Amino acid sequence: MRRLLKILDFTLSSLLKRKYKNFALIAVYAFTIAVLGSVLFLTQALKYEATGSLETAPDIVVQRIFAGRHDLIPVNYAETIRRLPGVKSVSSRVWGYYYDSLIKANLTFLASGSDRQTLDLLEGRLPLADDECSIGMGIQSAFGPAIGDSLALEDSAGATKTFQVVGLFRAESNLLTNDLVIFQEQTLRAFFNIDSSLATDLIVEVYNPRETKTLAKKIKYHLADTRPITRDEILHTYETLFNWRSGMMLAVATGALIAFCILAWDKATGLSAEEKREIGILKALGWETADVLTVKLWEGLVISLTSLLIGLIGAWVHVFVFGAPALTPLLKGWSVLYPDFAYTALIDIYQVFVLAMLTVGPYIACTLIPAWKTAVTDPDLVMRG
Amino acid sequence: MAGLLKIDQLTKIFNRHRPDETTALSDLSLTILQEECIALTGPSGSGKTTLLSLLGCMSRPTSGNILFQGRNISRLPERFLAQIRRDSFGFIFQQYNLLRSHTVLENLMLPLYPTDRQWKEIRRRALELLERFQLGNMHSKKITQLSGGEQQRVAIARALMADPEVIIADEPTAHLDEQLSAELLDILATLNGEGKTIIIATHDPFIYAADIIQRRISLQHGHITADTMP
Numbered sequence: 001m002r003r004l005l006k007i008l009d010f011t012l013s014s015l016l017k018r019k020y021k022n023f024a025l026i027a028v029y030a031f032t033i034a035v036l037g038s039v040l041f042l043t044q045a046l047k048y049e050a051t052g053s054l055e056t057a058p059d060i061v062v063q064r065i066f067a068g069r070h071d072l073i074p075v076n077y078a079e080t081i082r083r084l085p086g087v088k089s090v091s092s093r094v095w096g097y098y099y100d101s102l103i104k105a106n107l108t109f110l111a112s113g114s115d116r117q118t119l120d121l122l123e124g125r126l127p128l129a130d131d132e133c134s135i136g137m138g139i140q141s142a143f144g145p146a147i148g149d150s151l152a153l154e155d156s157a158g159a160t161k162t163f164q165v166v167g168l169f170r171a172e173s174n175l176l177t178n179d180l181v182i183f184q185e186q187t188l189r190a191f192f193n194i195d196s197s198l199a200t201d202l203i204v205e206v207y208n209p210r211e212t213k214t215l216a217k218k219i220k221y222h223l224a225d226t227r228p229i230t231r232d233e234i235l236h237t238y239e240t241l242f243n244w245r246s247g248m249m250l251a252v253a254t255g256a257l258i259a260f261c262i263l264a265w266d267k268a269t270g271l272s273a274e275e276k277r278e279i280g281i282l283k284a285l286g287w288e289t290a291d292v293l294t295v296k297l298w299e300g301l302v303i304s305l306t307s308l309l310i311g312l313i314g315a316w317v318h319v320f321v322f323g324a325p326a327l328t329p330l331l332k333g334w335s336v337l338y339p340d341f342a343y344t345a346l347i348d349i350y351q352v353f354v355l356a357m358l359t360v361g362p363y364i365a366c367t368l369i370p371a372w373k374t375a376v377t378d379p380d381l382v383m384r385g
Numbered sequence: 386m387a388g389l390l391k392i393d394q395l396t397k398i399f400n401r402h403r404p405d406e407t408t409a410l411s412d413l414s415l416t417i418l419q420e421e422c423i424a425l426t427g428p429s430g431s432g433k434t435t436l437l438s439l440l441g442c443m444s445r446p447t448s449g450n451i452l453f454q455g456r457n458i459s460r461l462p463e464r465f466l467a468q469i470r471r472d473s474f475g476f477i478f479q480q481y482n483l484l485r486s487h488t489v490l491e492n493l494m495l496p497l498y499p500t501d502r503q504w505k506e507i508r509r510r511a512l513e514l515l516e517r518f519q520l521g522n523m524h525s526k527k528i529t530q531l532s533g534g535e536q537q538r539v540a541i542a543r544a545l546m547a548d549p550e551v552i553i554a555d556e557p558t559a560h561l562d563e564q565l566s567a568e569l570l571d572i573l574a575t576l577n578g579e580g581k582t583i584i585i586a587t588h589d590p591f592i593y594a595a596d597i598i599q600r601r602i603s604l605q606h607g608h609i610t611a612d613t614m615p
Contacts, residue, residue: 002501002502002503002504003498003499003500003501006498006499006504006507007498007499010491010495010498013487013491014486014487017486017487018486277482278484280482281482281483281484281495282495283443283467284441284443284470284476284478284482285470285471285476285495285496285543286467286468286470286471286472286496286499286547287467287471287498287499288463288464288467288468288499289463289467290464291498291499376463378438378443378444378445379438379443379444380434380435380438380443380444381444383478383482
């Protein structure tokens with residue numbers, strides 16, 4: 001133990017002697033880890049937000065498919081579904097998209113009562129009159145109206161309609177409500193010119209969640225022109241979407257990764273003449289190969305774990321304190337109005353472990369292998385160069 | 386005086402079975418007695434440094450045996466060789482081989498780091514040696530801040546850290562002027578007087594013709610050409 005402590009002391013002292021070089025190394029190393037860590041943390045946070053928001057989503061959403069595209073569904077399809085054993089309730093939902101040329105963004109319009117999960121997220125109240133609406137944070141940021149102000153929109157006939165804002169979503173998950181505007185159902189039907197016999201989709205609740213898949217199959221069997229989508233399928237879609245996005249982002253981050261690999265390769269391809277000479281001297285003075293490797297292992301651990309810690313803290317601050325400004329457009333933006341909200345600070349230990357293995361492991365190997373090659377050579381030969 | 390180091394039919398070949406194969410030492414036999422002060426002489430490439438590195442366990446012979454205190458050390462595992470190097474041999478290199486970025490004190494303490502000795506004890510020993518070589522006030526200086534003569538004295542002090550039986554010096558005066566060379570000889574004479582066996586490789590007449598040299602061994606092309614007692 002005494003021996004190990006002295007070797008550790010020598011290691012730290014040696015690292016400090018080359019402080020500028022080592023600080024530069026740690027800076028590059030930590031930056032790489034921060035980039036990779038940010039992608040992983042953000043992906044994880046988005047998945048959490050998305051899946052958390054969908055916990056109260058309907059068991060099954062039934063859409064009508066016409067010519068391979070989503071089309072309005074007859075409201076009377078609900079009767080057919082309601083008769084299926086295991087179905088608890090069926091209700092219609094009216095919603096649609098609205099492109100605003102001024103802010104060049106797509107907004108989501110939803111009829112009040114169509115999606116019960118959003119009711120809990122309201123500040124103010126839901127619209128009760130034809131000329132009222134409730135809006136998400138993104139809409140407020142883009143247009144500027146607060147509760148009590150007016151919002152002017154152009155309906156399907158091209159006429160400008162003015163709505164008073166009576167509610168504001170300060171959603172736990174802005175992911176769903178950021179670009180959302182809620183109207184009364186009749187108001188929205190008139191706005192989009194949707195007949196009362198039609199709806200955008202139907203939402204189905206079941207008694208036993210285990211039967212959801214079977215019921216979805218039965219709905220498809222009885223109503224061949226529909227597409228029942230279960231909550232699990234939506235969750236899976238989110239997972240796939242975020243995994244794909246994070247994969248894309250990691251591909252973008254490959255630049256940083258390549259820079260790191262070059263750095264590691266530079267170390268792996270051999271020690272500098274000075275480092276070799278130092279190992280030769282230590283060996284000549286009676287250090288064993290194991291002692292030299294212990295020094296190099298400690299050096300590698302100090303540099304890589306310091307970098308890992310700084311990188312992880314950097315990634316954490318970037319994602320959870322500043323909201324990942326560098327990555328948001330790439331990872332989060334399916335809407336033009338990017339949700340601007342604080343992510344729940346969650347760290348998946350498994351991901352941190354993988355990140356550590358991908359960065360610390362190769363670095364340690366790159367430090368030890370050339371040192372070992374030199375250390376097992378006769379000190380006389382090493383010092384002769 | 387008892388035999389300390391015995392070399393029997395020692396051969397060292399570098400880059401064996403390669404086009405640039407070089408025989409540095411060939412079938413060399415020699416006995417070195419305890420407390421002897423020996424000068425190994427010969428032109429560059431005669432095998433002096435190779436012989437020193439083999440004697441000091443810094444490399445292994447291609448064939449032949451080296452017996453140290455009656456024990457064959459030529460085939461010992463690396464771990465034991467390192468221990469013998471540390472405990473029994475003190476090296477003074479031509480280039481001093483000090484760690485330039487470290488302080489004088491740290492350089493001195495280096496040989497005893499990988500031991501179970503207490504930190505305080507190692508530091509005390511290092512400071513004692515620095516005092517002995519008039520370097521006491523320089524312990525916190527970096528090696529690069531020292532003159533050539535001071536660096537040489539640090540190298541000698543480091544060689545004595547583990548109180549070895551044998552001091553091996555390779556061209557110790559190569560970078561020293563006459564006055565510093567004389568100082569070095571005085572130090573080596575004192576150490577020899579304290580019972581250390583001293584082996585010096587040199588082609589500096591100032592050294593091999595000095596009074597302290599009890600035996601002169603000449604090498605040429607890896608063979609002993611003369612072994613005389615001046």
